[in-house]
Ligand SMILES: *[C@@H]1O[C@H](CO)[C@@H](O)[C@H](O)[C@H]1NC(C)=O
Ligand SMILES: *[C@@H]1O[C@H](CO)[C@@H](O)[C@H](O)[C@H]1NC(C)=O
Ligand SMILES: *[C@@H]1O[C@H](CO)[C@@H](O)[C@H](O)[C@H]1NC(C)=O
């Protein structure tokens with residue numbers, strides 16, 4: 001190209017005003033423009049191509065033929081009707097845009113009242129318009145009020161706490177700079193991530209900053225580099241981009257379609273190359289895979305998947321995924337490491353921790369479902385901090401990157417759902433067990449040495465009197481708040497275990513009513529010396545029950561170990577046990593349907609607590625009518641945890657060499673194989689439910705209406721649509737038939753032969769409490785015939801079946 005045409009071209013451009021600044025004396029009128037000193041950017045009045053009616057003040061690239069606006073001053077208050085406008089720098093150092101009638105459409109609002117001679121508005125080569133005082137201080141800059149574009153060297157604050165906080169807001173259309181609903185900026189709840197919003201709902205989200213994102217490099221198709229940095233200025237985060245010298249023009253914008261784009265000017269094709277565009281294809285859009293789903297970009301076409309240990313919750317991913325195995329609080333979980341992940345949204349940001357502390361942070365919180373840890377320090381970045389993210393509850397908007405970026409996400413799963421790499425548990429469990437036993441030994445020791453003083457504490461329990469106990473007492477208190485009671489006091493309270501005070505006889509010993517000084521009534525379980533409950537069961541029960549607090553569980557108040565005597569002191573419940581009501585013709589009549597339903601629901605909730613909601617996972621193993629006590633308001637309370645087991649380890653079910661329980665209530669797989677799980681309790685619950693509805697004993701030795709068992713009878717009636725006949729004759733007149741039939745249906749679901757087919761107690765509670773919840777169809781309980789043989793066998797062996805707890809030496 002010869003110098004001549006260039007000169008002509010330049011002189012044509014310079015035909016108009018091309019100063020780089022605007023002063024008090026020199027306002028800017030329609031048709032004029034400012035050009036930055038290096039000729040890179042221009043500022044002036046413009047009208048979008050197809051709309052001549054409205055005009056705006058804007059900044060565009062001066063040397064790029066395709067008119068590209070990077071900033072608009074008055075995007076929401078255009079000069080209308082094609083009238084001329086004027087941009088003036090006032091004596092208050094403010095820029096004011098006014099139309100031909102003199103009304104101000106836009107102003108910078110600095111309101112500086114001091115002397116301002118020499119102040120100027122200058123357009124810089126970076127594209128920044130500044131108002132500069134004579135001493136060189138900039139009191140205003142357009143970079144602090146971006147429209148839809150980030151230019152290199154501009155900083156975008158991540159936090160709304162920042163006074164200059166702004167988001168990018170897209171244009172409304174290709175020719176309409178009006179503020180649209182799409183915006184982009186820092187997620188101010190954490191400052192750790194960038195989000196695009198459509199109105200107020202997130203449309204796309206970037207992974208939270210990690211070491212790589214804090215200083216990331218992006219390469220344009222022509223090989224130029226744009227580097228992204230997150231800077232930390234006094235604890236506030238800013239996003240900034242830089243380009244190397246000699247690069248073509250590059251910018252980042254929020255397109256009017258809501259797309260977040262990185263663009264570079266391609267001199268060859270004379271057009272803008274978009275080299276990064278988000279949201280990417282398909283499931284990159286915010287949360288499109290639902291809770292616990294993730295967008296898998298390792299595939300050629302990204303698609304939704306479920307996180308490890310999860311399965312789809314519906315036909316497609318719109319409902320997300322659910323756990324294959326429920327996570328139970330306190331025990332039986334481990335972390336699965338997922339690499340290359342886009343971290344989910346809605347995290348809790350824990351500052352200043354080590355990786356190990358972050359792990360503990362998640363392990364200690366039952367609602368924690370995952371965590372991630374990163375060090376934000378990278379190279380010359382201004383961070384010296386780590387970030388620990390923990391997620392409570394659902395994980396939304398997770399992704400897996402296919403390009404090697406992303407970070408490790410540590411996902412908390414029920415341990416049996418994790419592949420066989422849970423060796424840690426095999427080490428941790430014995431340690432926990434040893435600790436528990438050690439605690440028990442300590443307790444027994446302390447009982448013996450300080451039993452008398454502890455008795456006083458029991459009497460004062462409700463007044464919570466703070467006694468000046470010895471240090472060893474206080475130490476003990478911290479571990480387990482359960483007083484040991486002196487044997488002599490128990491002898492006094494029960495009148496030397498007088499027969500008059502016997503409340504009931506259990507498999508492992510008698511239960512006495514006790515009266516302590518001060519008139520406090522208690523129930524005392526005396527474990528018979530010859531009973532199967534040895535020291536192990538005793539410790540088990542003490543430790544377990546002391547930790548359990550639920551309105552549907554009997555409360556343990558204290559215990560006593562004295563030579564061969566082992567005693568447990570419970571709260572006293574005046575209404576005795578459920579079987580006393582259920583199978584007693586005189587009391588039966590006060591036991592109406594609403595009360596029965598309340599009892600059923602209460603037992604279900606108590607069981608759910610044992611299985612899932614307490615800090616331990618506990619399987620009762622001997623749920624039956626005589627182990628459910630009723631308080632003054634007929635609230636059921638589950639008792640007798642002597643055979644309860646912590647269901648630990650990475651196993652879903654366990655086997656025992658000692659089968660304990662009560663025939664009829666025992667699930668087939670437990671009775672036959674000694675294999676027990678929470679589903680064994682579900683089975684017992686189902687039996688109990690059928691008993692409560694029917695008023696019939698499962699263990700009655702006579703055949704019910706010619707059927708071999710209550711379950712077979714219930715099934716037969718239900719199958720033929722005659723379930724109403726099962727209902728106890730004393731309530732059948734006055735009960736809502738629908739509710740009762742629903743209960744029978746749920747009971748039949750619980751007593752299914754296949755443990756996997758039985759619902760978890762969480763589902764059972766839900767089905768019982770939600771009249772409209774759909775119920776699956778139960779399968780026929782085929783086992784009853786076999787179990788009947790079983791009963792016959794045992795009868796031959798001389799074991800009484802009469803509602804008695806039996807202990808088998810060996811499971812088969
Ligand atoms: C602008 O108008 C021209 C002709 O009037 C038309 O071809 C073009 O598509 C319009 N551009 C937009 C963005 O509407
Ligand atoms: C601004 O100040 C100059 C002199 O300092 C004065 O002549 C002019 O009237 C002032 N303009 C306004 C709008 O007050
Ligand atoms: C600017 O200052 C004037 C007078 O000092 C006051 O009336 C006006 O409200 C101020 N404007 C703003 C936006 O603070």
Ligand SMILES: *[C@@H]1O[C@H](CO)[C@@H](O)[C@H](O)[C@H]1NC(C)=O
Pocket residue numbers: 114133135136137
């Ligand atoms: C410039 O002047 C302004 C107000 O007159 C003052 O606030 C600021 O500190 C000055 N800056 C410098 C660098 O002197």
Ligand SMILES: *[C@@H]1O[C@H](CO)[C@@H](O)[C@H](O)[C@H]1NC(C)=O
Pocket residue numbers: 198199258
């Ligand atoms: C943005 O939200 C509006 C309604 O709020 C909706 O009509 C539109 O489809 C959304 N845009 C996208 C890209 O989802």
Ligand SMILES: *[C@@H]1O[C@H](CO)[C@@H](O)[C@H](O)[C@H]1NC(C)=O
Pocket residue numbers: 210211212213215216217378379
């Ligand atoms: C630091 O940043 C570079 C890119 O600038 C990235 O490749 C690297 O992975 C980061 N290092 C860490 C520890 O994140």
Ligand SMILES: *[C@@H]1O[C@H](CO)[C@@H](O)[C@H](O)[C@H]1NC(C)=O
Pocket residue numbers: 267268
């Ligand atoms: C862009 O291309 C023109 C010719 O098409 C050339 O004169 C100019 O030097 C190029 N600019 C850059 C920065 O490469």
Ligand SMILES: *[C@@H]1O[C@H](CO)[C@@H](O)[C@H](O)[C@H]1NC(C)=O
Pocket residue numbers: 315316317318
């Ligand atoms: C997912 O399924 C729901 C209901 O089954 C349906 O309404 C929705 O359109 C489906 N979504 C997709 C992406 O197929």
Ligand SMILES: *[C@@H]1O[C@H](CO)[C@@H](O)[C@H](O)[C@H]1NC(C)=O
Pocket residue numbers: 352
């Ligand atoms: C971070 O934690 C360390 C020790 O845990 C402490 O010494 C330091 O002061 C903490 N820093 C901040 C900024 O909280």
Ligand SMILES: *[C@@H]1O[C@H](CO)[C@@H](O)[C@H](O)[C@H]1NC(C)=O
Pocket residue numbers: 348364365366367392
């Ligand atoms: C779990 O952590 C959150 C946030 O730190 C807290 O609000 C909640 O109380 C914690 N829950 C438990 C059970 O510790």
Ligand SMILES: *[C@@H]1O[C@H](CO)[C@@H](O)[C@H](O)[C@H]1NC(C)=O
Pocket residue numbers: 382383384385
């Ligand atoms: C490290 O971070 C703390 C605050 O988090 C800050 O006070 C301190 O100055 C930082 N140190 C360095 C060397 O950057």
